[in-house]
Amino acid sequence: MGWLEGYVAAITGGANGIGLxxxxxxLAEGAAGVAILDRDTSGIATLSDAFPGRVTAIAGDVRDPASHSALIGSAVENHGRLDVLVGNAGVFDFRRPLASYEAxxxxxxxxxxxxINLKGYMLAALAARDAxxxxxxxxxxxxxxxxxxxxGGGILYTAAKHAIVGFIRELARELAPSIRVNGVGPGGTLTSLRGTAALGQQDRSLADNREQLEARLSAAVPLRFAQRPEDHCGLYVLLASRENSPAVTGEMYMSDGGVGIRPL
Incomplete structure (x- = not known):
């Protein structure tokens, strides 16, 4: 038996990268079902084939409250309950500094x-709270x-990701004792995380120069390897499990290859 036997999860941004x-x-840990919300759900096909009847795909935008209602409704309707919400959808700014913007x-x-990176999480939490x-x-x-x-990003990405820590801490306080709220903080990871449409970078992704990215990330962290999505999954399992993390809430667990212990 896995750590999540019989659990049902809803995941935003779950069609690729860390979410997938x-x-x-x-599912490998025994989850009875996973409902996934993403703008492009084509990446879910292989997962659905591997776990027939246990995967539901919802095409939508995390900035749209109706998309979250459809996600949570799908999880409950198809699998009878909801045990875990994973807010994961995001976009990147490719380290753009403030001085490069106009108003x-x-x-x-x-x-x-x-x-996407913050309001989308809040809307997901609002939709999933009762279930x-x-x-x-x-x-x-x-x-x-x-x-x-x-x-780790430009001015807007870094500000939004810092804000997520405050969101997690406040929400954990508000939802205790019935719901635990935590976060996982990956370091630079080999994914297809995309840029913003506002900057015309919606078709640009971290995967565009994978070999160069892997070399740069490997050299930048003490553990000396570029992280892959699978390297972070254990923390998501641990934090989802009632039996294995019953007293953990309001925390952000870093999975960044040791960035915090770099020498000055």
């Missing part, structure tokens, strides 16, 4: 990054190395 890896790991582009990009209260479930949100340190 978490969905696959949850108009700053406002548009701010709205997009904070709308998770019934099961004593948990919420897990994907932060970043940029949730703790400068340099």
């Amino acid at each position: 890896a978490v969905a696959r790991r949850y 108009g582009s700053l406002g548009e990009t701010f709205d997009e990054i904070f709308g 998770l209260s019934q099961t004593g479930g948990s919420m897990i949100f994907t932060g970043s190395v940029a949730s703790q340190y400068a340099g």
Whole structure:
């Protein structure tokens, strides 16, 4: 038996990268069902084939409350309950500094990054709250190395990821004792995380120069390897499990290759 036997999870941004890896790991750990919300659900086909009848795909935008209602409704309707919400959808700013913006582009990009990376998490939490209260479930949100340190993104990405820490802490206080709320903070990871439409970078992703990215990430962290989505999944399993993390809430667990112990 796995750690999540019989659990039902809802995951935003679950069609690729870390979200897809978490969905696959949850199912391998015995989850009865996983409902996934993403703008492009084509990446879920292989997962659905591997776990027939246990995967539901919802096409939608995390800035749209109706998409979250459809996600949670699908999980409960198809699998009878909800035990875990994983907020994971995000976009990147490719380390764009404040000085490179004009007022108009700053406002548009701010709205997009904070709308997806933070407001999307809040809307997911709002939609899942009642269902998770019934099961004593948990919420897990994907932060970043940029949730703790400068340099993991540009001014907007870093600000949004820092804000997620405050969101997690406040929400954990508000939802205790019925729901635990935590986060996982991956470091630079080999994914296809995309840029913003506001900057015309919606078709640009971290995977565009994979070999160069892998070399740079491997050299940048004390553990000397570029992280892959699967490297973070154990924390998502641990934090979802009632039996194995019953007293953990309001925390952000870093999975960044040791960035915090780099020498000065």
